[in-house]
Amino acid sequence: MKVAVIGCTHAGVFSAQTILQEQPDWEVTVYERNDNLSFLSCGIALWVGDHVSDPKKMFYSSPESLASLGANMKMEHDVLSVDVDAKSLVVKDLKTGVETKDTFDKLVVTTGSAPVIPPIEGIDNKNVMLCKNYAHAKALKDIAPSIKSAVVIGSGYIGVEIAEQFAVTGKDVTLFDALPRVLAKNFDKTITDRVQKDYEDHGVKVQLGEKVVGFSGDNEVTVKTDKGSYTADIAVLAVGFKPNTGLLKGQLDMEPNGAIITNEYMQTSNPDVFAAGDASVV
Structure with missing residues (x-):
């Protein structure tokens, strides 16, 4: 056989x-x-x-x-x-x-x-990173010591975990999701409200109900949403698989x-x- x-x-x-x-x-x-x-x-x-x-x-x-x-x-x-x-x-x-x-x-x-990679402007920016396989992980691990800020797009399991670790290692972190709650597909509002507060208590800026519409920048990355723009050293795309x-x-x-x-x-x-x-x- x-x-x-x-x-x-x-x-x-x-x-x-x-x-x-x-x-x-x-x-x-x-x-x-x-x-x-x-x-x-x-x-x-x-x-x-x-x-x-x-x-x-x-x-x-x-x-x-x-x-x-x-x-x-x-x-x-x-x-x-x-x-x-x-x-x-x-x-x-x-x-x-x-x-x-x-x-x-x-x-x-x-x-x-x-990884789900939305067809949005600037998605191929060198400072937009993924979080799925060993190559992605190695890239994140290598760059982590040199960055001071990160934008994480997607507040499912992958997004909240990487946002947490960036925050506890002293990075300035902004966490985005188009949905109105973090981990909205996983837990009810009672739980997600507590999770959101824990993130905010640890300095993470939680931006919910915002849709990312584009990326730009060379040495940094500017994330443009339907409500504003935010600049960081890197952006991590974690919107699903x-x-x-x-x-x-x-x-x-x-x-x-x-x-x-x-x-x-x-x-x-x-x-x-x-x-x-x-x-x-x-």
Whole structure:
């Protein structure tokens, strides 16, 4: 049995690991576009805030660990296209630029999620940063000691956590959200009012009900909203994530947001294709 696994953060790691433990004679190839796997993105804020003594603690597995189980690890390989019916895929080696075609009997889609990046003016400003994967985290960690101020856009879990750590390490922080409450999608008003007060008591300026409409600036970034403008050393965009499933669009049943629909066995509408993690929904 030949199995291809696309994406190897969390669901991909455990999928490959479980398959090889249960079926050690199967041929399992893992395709991952990054040079690392198993990054604990939930700990980015703690790392940036100097609560993690060693960056190695932000990972719990490695390519070598999966290879020792028998996986054929294709790190820094980007899957460009998938043909579910033909059971084939095209992949690019990001180090050499060489494209190759491979086949599979079973496919595991664990491509995760990607940050929502609104199509607004100046979104590609060098001082607008993301907070999702290891590369984003490393960039934030590296720049944190040299900045004095930050604007955080989005007051969901990711936004409030990074805003907290910037604040407790002495940065001037402004937290934005277009919604009327922080963590509005997670808690009721009784809780969010208390959370907002705690942030304000610690010096965070909380700007709610403001929609960001643009970014500008070179050495600093000016964030323009529908109610004013605010300047800081950096802006962190944390307005949410979406399933990263464009490779399979039109080939598998999906929710309107792109999440691949699966049954209780994680099978998709094609029984030879499985999906798990942020890319899927049961």
